[in-house]
Structure formats: C-alpha cells, structure tokens
Amino acid sequence: xxxxxxxxxxxxxxxxxxxxxxxxxxxxxxxxxxxxxxxxxxxxxxxxxxxxxxxxxxxxxxxxxxxxxxxxxxxxxxxxxxxxxxxxxxxxxxxxxxxxxxxxxxxxxxxxxxxxxxxxxxxxxxxxxxxxxxxxxxxxxxxxxxxxxxxxxxxxxxxxxxxxxxxxxxxxxxxxxxxxxxxxxxxxxxxxxxxxxxxxxxxxxxxxxxxxxxxxxxxxxxxxxxxxxx
Numbered sequence: 142x143x144x145x146x147x148x149x150x151x152x153x154x155x156x157x158x159x160x161x162x163x164x165x166x167x168x169x170x171x172x173x174x175x176x177x178x179x180x181x182x183x184x185x186x187x188x189x190x191x192x193x194x195x196x197x198x199x200x201x202x203x204x205x206x207x208x209x210x211x212x213x214x215x216x217x218x219x220x221x222x223x224x225x226x227x228x229x230x231x232x233x234x235x236x237x238x239x240x241x242x243x244x245x246x247x248x249x250x251x252x253x254x255x256x257x258x259x260x261x262x263x264x265x266x267x268x269x270x271x272x273x274x275x276x277x278x279x280x281x282x283x284x285x286x287x288x289x290x291x292x293x294x295x296x297x298x299x300x301x302x303x304x305x306x307x308x309x310x311x312x313x314x315x316x317x318x319x320x321x322x323x324x325x326x327x328x329x330x331x332x333x334x335x336x337x338x339x340x341x342x343x344x345x346x347x348x349x350x351x352x353x354x355x356x357x358x359x360x361x362x363x364x365x366x367x368x369x370x371x
Contacts, residue, residue: 160220161217161218161219161220162217162218162220163199163215163216163217163218164215164216164218165213165214165215165216165251166189166191166196166198166199166214166215166216166232166234166251167189167190167191167192167216168187168188168189168214168250168251168253168254169188169189169190169254170187170188170189170254170311170348171185171186171187171248171250171254171255171256172185172186172187172188172311172312172350172352173185173248173256173257173258173308173312174186174306174308174312174314174350174352174360175258175259175306175307175308175312175314176304176306176314176316176354177241177258177260177261178243178260178261178262178263178264179240179241179242179243179260179261179262179263180240180263181240181260181263181358182237182239182240182358182359183237183238183239183240183241183258183260184235184236184237184238184352184360185212185235185236185238185248185256185258186233186234186235186236186350186352186362187212187214187233187234187236187250187254188231188232188233188234188364189214189231189232190229190230190231190232191216191229191230191231191232192227192228192229192230193225193226193227193228193230194225194226194228194230195218195219195221195224195225196216196217196218196219196230197216197217198214198216198217198232198234199215199216199217200213200214200215201213201214201215201234201236202215203236203237203238203239205238205239205241205246208244208245208246208247209246209247209249210238210246210247210248210249210258211249212236212238212248212249212250212251213250213251214234214236214250214251233362233364235360235362236250241260242260243260243261243262243263244259244260245257245258245259245260246258246259246260271316271318271319272298272318272319272320272321272356273316273317273318273319273354273355273356274289274291274293274300274317274318274319274333274335274355274356275291275292275293275294275355275356276289276290276291276317276353276355276361277290277291277292277355277361278290278291278361279351279353279361279363281365282336285338285339285340285341286336286337286338286339287336287337287338287339287351288334288335288336288337289303289315289317289334289335289336289337289353290332290333290334291332291333291355291361292330292331292332292333293330293331293332293333294328294329294330294356295326295327295328295329296323296327296329296331297321297322297323297324297325297326297327298319298320298321298322298326299319299320299322300317300318300319300320300333300335301318301319301320302318303315303316303317303318303335303337304316304318305337305339305340307343307344309343309344309345310344310345310346311344311345311346311348311349311350312344312349312350312351312352313339313341313344313349313350313351313352314352314353314354315337315339315351315352315353315354316354317335317353317354317355339351347366348364348365348366349364349365350362350363350364350365351363351364351365
C-alpha cells in the first residue's frame, strides 16, 4: 500500500512533468510612436500571433548600445502539445525602452523587425515637459471622431490641449496635456472625457496604432481597423 502511494506521489510530483520550452515570440509588426524627448520614458509596441493557446508571453529584454536598440521578446510553449488546437492568438507587447539621449536610433526586434526612432532634445531638466491625463479608454464616435476617457486625480488640474503626432506610416500619438489651475490640489478622482479628431489619411497601415501618452510615463494603446477610422 505504501509503495502504491509512493508511485502515485511521484507521478503527481511537479518534477514528473516536462517544463515548458522558451523561444522567441512570433512577432509580426513593430509600431514606433513619435514625439519623445530626451526626458521621456520611450516606448514601442510589438504585435504578433501565437499559433495556438499553449503559447504565452515570457520576458522582454532591451539592450541599447550607442545608436542601436535590440529588443528580444520571448514566449513559453507548453510541453503538452496534444492539448493545443491550431488557433491564432494575437498578442500586443508594450516595450519600455526607457530614457534615451536625443538623436536617431535603429530598433530591431527578435532580429526580424526593424525601424528607426528619433528622440528630440528636452527643453528642461524636468522628468517630463508636460503632465498628461490619466487615460484608460478610447471610444469611437464615428467619422474620425473619438472620445478619450479616463480620470482626473485633482480639481487643480484640467485639460490644456491635445496634440496629435503622426509617424507618417502606422501610428498616431495623442498627447493629452494638462495644466495646473490652482495651488490647492486635494486628491479627488473624477471621470473625464475629452473629444479628439483623428485623421488617418496620411497613414499607410490598415491597422494603425493609437498611442495615448498618460500619467507616470505610461501609455494607453489601441490598434484600430483602418476601415473603421476613415
């Protein structure tokens, strides 16, 4: 009886199961937003499709050497391939590159995708030139009209202006810039909505990325169907 229990325990032990393998993720597209300065936290967006649901994202490694940025996106693959149906599973990875000096850089992802990014020189030594709205949704109103939705953390700040920057290829960067209107800044979260008009006529992609800069050096990202934003 004890021998039987021992065999069962060994069969159920984690050591009895094969570990998942690690490999490069099957990346398909690299989006490079514009509008970053040397005091910004630079981000790019990588998309792709896993061949089945048994893949999952693992790690993202970024290596910057002089004017070259190398990004490696890896994935985990289950050892139990019998339970994995053939089904494309899309993924989107927001890659944080971090602070870069002003200049032009060459980016490569998994030695498959390549593009360039230009970083401007900051006007000050501040962490960022602007305070951005806390945006967490983009709602389509039709006809190229959209609504940025999010939160305002204090009544002492309000929207100043919205800048839209195109990279001329596949990405529109939206910068919802806030301004301080009072020195008294109590913590009071309230929902906010800001209308914005997006013109994709100068883009060449059928699936453009809308990259929205938000608070804390982060971003909200939405990939749209080109037909739905004409």
